Amino acid sequence: MNLLKCMLNIEYINVVILVCNKKRQDVINKMMNMMTQKNIPTSESESEQISTCPACQSNSLIEDIKTGEIICAKCGLVVQEKKYSLQQDWRAYSLQERQNRSRNGYALSNKIYDKGLSTTFNSGYDSKGKKLDPETRNMMTRLKKQDQRAKVNESWQRNLKIALSEMSRIANELHIPDHIHEKAAHIYRKILKEDLVRGRSIDGFVSAAIYAACRKEKIPRSISDIAEASCQSEHDIKYHYRLLVKELNFKPPVDRPTKFISSLSSKLNLNGQVEEHSMRILKEARNRRLVVGKNPRGVAAAVLYLACQEKGVKVTQSEVAREADTSEVTMRKRFKEYQPFL
């Protein structure tokens, strides 16, 4: 009897151990799932995050928040360094304190080569605001110079620095809105990542990225506008834009004539009535299927010119065609198509 009990007990213990093992396996599986889930990219900014170790293909990566590194748990390779911490850098104990505090500095921006995250120091004064003695000041100035040089220590960073400052200049000159400038910088970063710039012109790609961002966000800036603001020829910008479209699989939305009408009418100093009338003509033309597949700039120029004629506003064909960045021949062709139904 005792022996039987003993055997049963052993059986029981075995079962318990089995259950325990199963539970442990479950827990391990769950943990592994959590770890891998953590590495699945969730947003655009996180899409650059790596989920497997490039050396041993293991996907158990550890995030070290303190040093900003991602380390492989299997082989110890540092997969990614300089990870940005998006946590707050202050503490608040009450609601009021929380409301009063905000993050210091500018938000992360693609427009700046280091995304606005590096720091610099003032070399002239000490921590109490006293002027440093000349010798120390000289040393601090030298250190500052070294610090600035050390920040851009790789060729792609240097490339980015040159490119983004040129991009800011062009964007300012063309009055390009901030979010489109940001988009253009994002596109340029992609170009750099795909290694398309090697052996080609930085300025060419900068102009192409700006044009691509404008196309994507549907704001009317022609290649000739951009060519005028940059030191590139139209031919060069077109070449780089074609490369960008092909290599990045970039799909800009189809241009519609409405996009150009208002900017064209303001360039020609026309009043709102003319613009409104031109929209009506465009609608009529669209109903008769005379717009599909035609150059949108040519269509915009033609309807605006027609509207001017109807309203008795004096503009020449060549003026309209030049401002619309299209040829007079194209404009006249559209114009002859639309004239009969007015």
Ligand SMILES: [Zn+2]
């Ligand atoms: Zn590894």
